[in-house]
Amino acid sequence: MLLDFDRLGWLRYALCLVAVLVGLFLLLPILLIVALSFGSSQWLQFPPPAWTLKWYGQLFADPEWLTSFFVSLRIALTVMVLSTVIGLMASFGLTRGRFPGRELVRALFLTPMVLPVVVLAVALYALFLRIQLNGTFIGFVIAHLVVALPFAIISICNALERFDIAIEDAAIICGASPLEAKLRVTIPSIRLGVFGAAIFSFLASWDEVVIAIFMASPDLQTLPVRIFSTLRQDLSPVIAAVSSILVGFTAVLMLLAAFLRKDKPS
């Protein structure tokens, strides 16, 4: 390799230092929030004068926060299931199908990833106002599905492209119908890609805030939206507590995804 780590000499230490600094820069704000959520200071004073769990107590005593938590969870889980199922079907079409304009269709599926989210949000808002989906659960799910689907398709397409189609042929010659072969052999074989699709689809909805702000109504607010709107009224350590829970949830899922990837490199 051109840049062999072992041959870099003293540059190695510089490289490590830069890596650590970048990591700290990215992670410190998050760690700070988590620390503050356990601090006793009303004004988010750092370092905290004392440690406490009272903000978490306040949080769980407030039904509004809990409602938002479950709204987020319900939307994210629904998006996860739909995105994975639709992603599977789309990926089979994109990797196996031979039709004109296939690459165009693939690009179309992935555009939500590169489009500015706020543009997407305004467009969906305008559309949903017209068809009266604004502030509804279905509207939320559809809007988040647009953002989540590219993650599912990328993850499943990657797995399918690595999967040797001869294995599916073997299942068919063994007597399985083409659908049975996919359900019993192909999909179980690419299950890591499917799990990855599910996790990233969930997360794409779980911590999405821009579209959610447009979609939300007073009685349907996801957790990130409530954090955002509460933040504009007052700066309470309860927000740090909510944020910590949000981060914790995300971190667990990311670790799970990383673990699955490491478990089996195929």
Add this chain to the structure above:
Amino acid sequence: MTTTPFLSIRGVAKRYGAVAAVEDVSLDIAEGEFVTFLGPSGSGKSTTLYVIAGFQGPSVGDVLLRGSSLLRVPSNKRNIGMVFQRYTLFPHLSIADNIAFPLKVRRRSKAEIDARVQAMLRLVRLERYAERMPAQLSGGQQQRVALARALAYDPPLLLMDEPLSALDKKLKEEIQFEIKRIHNETGVTILYVTHDQEEALRLSDRVALFNNGRIEQVGSGRDLYDAPATHFVAGFIGNSNFLPAKVASASGAAFEAVLPDGSRLPGLTGARLAGASLAGAGLKAGDDVAIMVRPERLTITRGDDMAAGLVPATVTATTFLGDVVHVLTRTSWGGEVSIRLPCDGFRGEPPQTADKVRLGWPAGAARIYSAP
């Protein structure tokens, strides 16, 4: 009385646009036979196998199993076993579950499945590996499991598409032996595709040699070696020397040919010599031909004794190989001719480099083909 052949491939062709992968293949196969499709890559042998498996539809032609056409039957209903070139065990299932898969798909009872899986594991001698996962097995073991899986449902026909091409030579021979034994034990009809002629000769009852989407010749390995029907067969199977020549005169079944150096080869007669078909094809004076002699059929004589041999040549290399001596010679027109002599096949000292020799062959040892 005409009997229905077990498997009948009739005029199968497969074209992709203007390119033909298979031109025109017809072959009848008897029940219990072991037939190998041999040929260089791109000769159409695998495509023909895929047509039989149903993964490809032929452009024209038909495939009949016990007299009824397979073409309208989807692959999963053909009840054919197949072992692929690549490893195709289901990666998420144990070895036992892989073998059980075709039986589960067929909704067999649990007791029957368990008994059958055990019997199959015994057949391929992998009883101890039942609970392992495919990734824990070597390539050779994986292909043996694939064989067990393909035979688990007792298919009348087993297709094998270069199943051993990824294995090293020693392992290959071991598994070839296994396949042969399993063929004897089960009596299943096997269609085997390979580009390895040694493998084809070792395994099969009959070999169909493919070239450019057609079968050049079908026969036992012995037929193909001793009586190659075409120039291609003669060149593909075993080692062969081709001497370019011109027909000087032809009358009936007798030819006289002239080599590039002017030496005359009179009395090229007899069906075995030339392939009777060539006489029928109207070989006439002036035609370019190639005379084929196997290296082990050539004789070598030192000196310029005209009576002793037909073709003058110069020795360029002699290699002692234990049981045989391999002699490489060059003719006066620059053609290389190789000769394999048993160690007692010459009197006195073996030929040395730069020796002038004359090459000959016993009656019936040469065959003649139109020049390609």
